[in-house]
Amino acid sequence: MATIFSSGGIGWARKLSGVGPTIGGMTALLAEPLQTDPVQLVSDGLQRLRESVPGLSDTEVQERVRAVESLSRQAHSVMLDLVAEMQARNLAGHTGFGSTARLLADMLSLSKAEARTRVGHAEQVGTRRALTGEALPARLPETAAALAAGEIGPAHLRIINEAMAAISDTATPADREWAEAHLTGWAPRLDPAALGRLAARVLVWLDPDGPEPATEEAPAPSGALRLRDRRNGGVGFEGWLGSEHGPALRELIERLAAPRPASEGIPDPRGVEERQADALVEVCGLARGAEHTPSSAGEPPHLTITLDLNTLIDGIGAAACDYGSYLSAGEIRRWACEAKVIPVVLGGRSELLDVGRAMRTVPLGIRRALVVRDRGCAFPGCGRPPSQCTAHHVIHWIDGGETSLQNCVLLCEHHHRVVHHTGWGIRIHADHAEFVPPTVIDPQRTPLRNPLRC
Structure with missing residues (x-):
């Protein structure tokens, strides 16, 4: 005897007891499963894969890790296509939820932020439809294709999407196409953090001078610093420095915050934050006696800025600093007034x-x-x-x-x-x-x- 179970409209047969007709010595189930639903096929395949894990060789484990990660990314692509379809059909409006993000959050127990992110990504890489119902290409076709192929993941998608949204309105369609193709081409070989750094560089390439400042706008502040007294007599502080002065501070702090073993074989017991605080104290001491500025390979602390000579002379364009941040040629010209140019x-x-x-x-x-x-x-x-x-x-x-x-x-x-x-x-x-x-x-x-x- 066989009993039929169903879940979410997907049915399968499971034999519990009894003996049915036999064919060639095999017991035939009264309700034969018909695996036509792709979701059930994928689920069954994953279960078989899970069961096979203990018997895999080391090489096969590595191959399966790559394959399953690719499948996970492909599944995310399908999810975004489904979200785009929900949006196109206005299912949220028909069911009284008001927005697709809210419906998605409640359906899948997602945070509101994650639901909004999926809807936003679906708008960029999901399949779109014209008013006539005809399928339209994704707004970010290269990114959509890479995600569907399992070459990039959700984190890569987030960075590419944010970078494309940040491109200046003055960029040409060809520039936008190049930017997406460049980022998508590198994404499979970079982790998300590295891809983010590349995206920042792409934005500078497309608009090296940055947004044009308003003629009556006051000069941008170089930073902000807030000091407060602590109950133990110390001083608390927080703040920030702009791109012109921040790298110089980091250079000094990180140079002086390097670990200093107490003796050979005994590591420095201080954590990173404590070492950086000690470095700041040392910087303050050095400010009172600049002749004792520390050196590196025989040189005092310095920043390396590489740029074309014409950029420096003309004052047009941008150049990269050691830490990956960018300075305009005008800012560099001001530095060059006091700097040693090699x-x-x-x-x-x-x-x-x-x-x-x-x-x-x-x-x-x-x-x-x-x-x-x-x-x-x-x-x-x-x-x-x-x-x-x-x-x-x-x-x-x-x-x-x-x-x-x-x-x-x-x-x-x-x-x-x-x-x-x-x-x-x-x-x-x-x-x-x-x-x-x-x-x-x-x-x-x-x-x-x-x-x-x-």
Whole structure:
């Protein structure tokens, strides 16, 4: 005897007891399941996959992880298509909910913010319909295709959507198409944080001068600082500094906040926040005796800003700072009034031919050349500035590697460890470094470069 169960309109048969007619020795169920519903087919497939996990080899586990993540992203694409369909049919209005976001939140027990996000994303990558009912392409077709193919996830979608919304109204349709294609092309190879940094750079490329200020608008403040007395006699403070002065403060604080082991083999017991507070105290002390300013590789704290000479002369355009923020050419001109400008001569293929002679040792000159070439950590997607990087020998010095531009690359501490311990390869070219991922990350080992340094 068989009993039929159903859930959400999906039916299947389950034999509980009894013996029915047999065919070739097999017991035939009285109600044969007919798997025509795609949701049930996917659910059954996932259950079979779950049951197969213990018997998988290490390589198969890695392959399944990639495959299931891709399926998860494809499922999210279908979800957004369904949300777009709900919107097109005005199901929220017909059921008295007022908005699709509110209906979605109640249906799926989502937060209001998450429901609004899904509706907003569905409007950009979901299938649209004309008044005649004809299907229209998504507003962000490249992004929609990448999500449907499982190449990008919801976090990538959020960053691309926000970047596209932030593009200036003066941008041409061709510029918008390029921006979406560029971000979507890089997204499968970058984590969301790195993609966000690339998106910020794209926005600067499209509008290097930023929004035009109003003629009667007061000058923008350089920052804000609020001080308050604490009950224990200390001072509390909070505030912010703008893009012109903030990077300079970070450079000083982070230089002085590096861990300082109590002795060999004993790590610094202070946390990051405590070290940064101690660094601020030290900065205040240095302000009272500027001749004791700390040095790095023989130089006092400095920021590296790379820009075309014509940009500096004309005062039009923007340039990137160490930390990935951008300054207008006008702001840089003001800095150049008091700064030491170190020229770097580049060849036709941006090859380094000569480094300015404001140097004392060969390592300092090589480091300066690395800063110009790599502009910070060269690992794909990393935005760490040169001050937080060390020169890594591609071929270790002990193994006969040279201390030269052709054998060195700037890496932050984290990616230095990654390269040493996880099987990444490095190729040095005239004007950039390429990184070859291990097979566990990319079986094809396709070389990558850092789009933030391109």
